[in-house]
Amino acid sequence: MRDLLIGITVVRADGVVAKAGGKVVKNVAGYDLGKLFAGSWGTLGLVTEAVFRLHPLPALARWVVVPVDSAGIAYERLRRVLHAQLVPNAVELDRPHDATGTLAVLVEGIPQGAAGRVEKFLDLLGDGAEPCDAAPRWWGRAPWQRGDVALRLTHQVTGLPALLNALDEQARRHRVPISARGSAGVGLLYAAVPGAADPAVVAELVQVLRDRSATWGGDVVVLDAPPAVKAALDPWGPVRGLSLMRRVKDQFDPEHRLAPGRFAGGI
Secondary structure, three states: OHHEEEEEEEEEOOOOEEEEOOOOOOOOOOOOOOHHHOOOOOOOOEEEEEEEOOOOOEEEEEEEEEEEEOOOHHHHHHHHHHHOOOOOOOOEEEOOOOOOOEEEEEEEEEEEHHHHHHHHHOOOOOOOOEEEOOOOOOOOOOOOOOOOOOEEOOOHHHHHHHHHHHHHHHHHHHHHOOEEEEEEEEEEEEEEEOOOOOOHHHHHHHHHHHHHHHHHHOOEEEEEOHHHHHHHHOOOOOOOOHHHHHHHHHHHHOOOOOOOOOOHOOO
């Protein structure tokens, strides 16, 4: 979404209204504050207007899905898709704790072009691959239920097997089911741990994942959790560039009035 943001209006901590970008794609109106404010959780200013670049809806959308029953197979199928130069519109991975995983590829475009790409993806993904006229039931949905522990896991594409294996290992070690889902093709997964799990167990699980996150080149953030779990851990964990983020906060909000303590490092 942030890549489609082309203009923004914000109210600063001192009450001044500021604008950046514009309402057309080609604009040079000031610094790219949109990228800075995206994901700042209200700690830099109050966003009052956002302008996005829009694209027409595709004439046709088709999905190709294939079962993946291990981390290695999931990565191998993903690697084939990304190296094929067939330009998938999305590549999503679903790994429920109690069923075989699924890799799904979205193909959009005009009917003639989309049909040809679907056939090529079917050949590429091999045995078990099937075309679908509708999205999988899980498509576009978070893997957690209300009250669960929600994790955001970033990774390098080549680090996907290490991340998935670490999740499986922690699930076995702590005897808690962990479901994962997300955009593996761009290095972003979400994972769910039952909210009824022991807070100490969740805290240890999260810490182990953070300690190993360098092996897959990403970060582990707790997006949501029951109060007892939040009290047992740091939701953000280690954050690269924290000193720079604090300096930016001091420039935009010297008195720290806006959403104090909501962001990483107590920002």
